[in-house]
Amino acid sequence: MLELQQVHKTYTTPQGPLKVLDDVSLRLAPGQSLALMGESGSGKSTLLHLAAGLDLPDQGSITLAGQNVSTLAESDRAKLRREKLGLVFQQFHLVPSLTVIDNLRLQARLANRDDTDWTAYLIARLGLEGLEKRYPEQLSGGQQQRLxxxxxxxxxxxxxxxDEPTGNLDETTAGEVLELLLSLVRETQCALLVVTHSPQVAAPLDRCLRLRHGQLINTEL
Structure with missing residues (x-):
């Protein structure tokens, strides 16, 4: 489902070149869950952005669902994200002017996969029944992340x-949100890559890799 081969990424800073990823290779199979751990500045979020086609590597290749992301034009990468990717961030990135139900349906509509029955099921599973007409600012942090x-x-x-999907939540709420996330992932049978610094978040996932100074400590390819 996702494969990175010998990926390098360097940014230009006032202090000179900053190497963020150095010869990183990993593979995520369909239906697998993988935690990517590491301290702040280790390159975790950069790797996630590259995997999503939000940025491009300096060297190496990134293959998503059989397509080489590194060679696609921006419009094609955007289309690939709409059709093949779901993205969850530490900051919720909900649209403040849209209601709960419209925020929930937004990505599905963009992908032309709006399913009324599935939406109703998600509302129930997310614990948001009766809140469909509220706006994000009227929800708790846990409710916003579930949405x-x-x-x-x-x-x-x-x-x-x-990317750190429970980082803004208290410990109890974070545990509940993580349990819900993993349960829904199992139901939909999608592959999952979680960037985290938390052993508690990483523990239930199928596999765990660690980044240190831009390098994987235990690479699998």
Whole structure:
């Protein structure tokens, strides 16, 4: 579902070149869940952005659902994200002017996969029944993150990328949100890549890899 081969990424800074990823290779099979751990600045979020086609590597290749993301034009990468990816971030990135139900259906509509029955099921599973006409600012942090997860999964993408998905939540709420996320991922049978610094988040996933100074400590290819 996702494969990175010998990926390098360097940014230009006032202090000179900053190497963020150095010869990174990994593979995520369909239906698998993978935690990518590492300290702040280790390159975790950069890897996630590259995997989503939000940025391009300096060297190496990134293949998503059989397509080489590195060679696609921006319009084609955007189309690939709409059709193949769900994205969940630490910041919820909900649209403040849209209601709960419209936020939930947004990604599915963009992917032409708006399913009324699936939406109703998600609302129930997310614990948002009766809140469909509220706006994001009227929800708690946990409710907003559950909504963000539901929005990402509404089109039933084959791959979900999550960047510190419980980082803004208290411990109890974070545990509940993580349990819901993993349960819905199992139901939809999508692959999951989670960037996290938390062992508690990584523990239930199928596999765990660690980044240190831009390099994978235990690479699999």
């Amino acid at each position: 963000a997860i539901g929005r990402a999964l509404a089109p039933r993408p084959p791959l979900l990328l999550a």
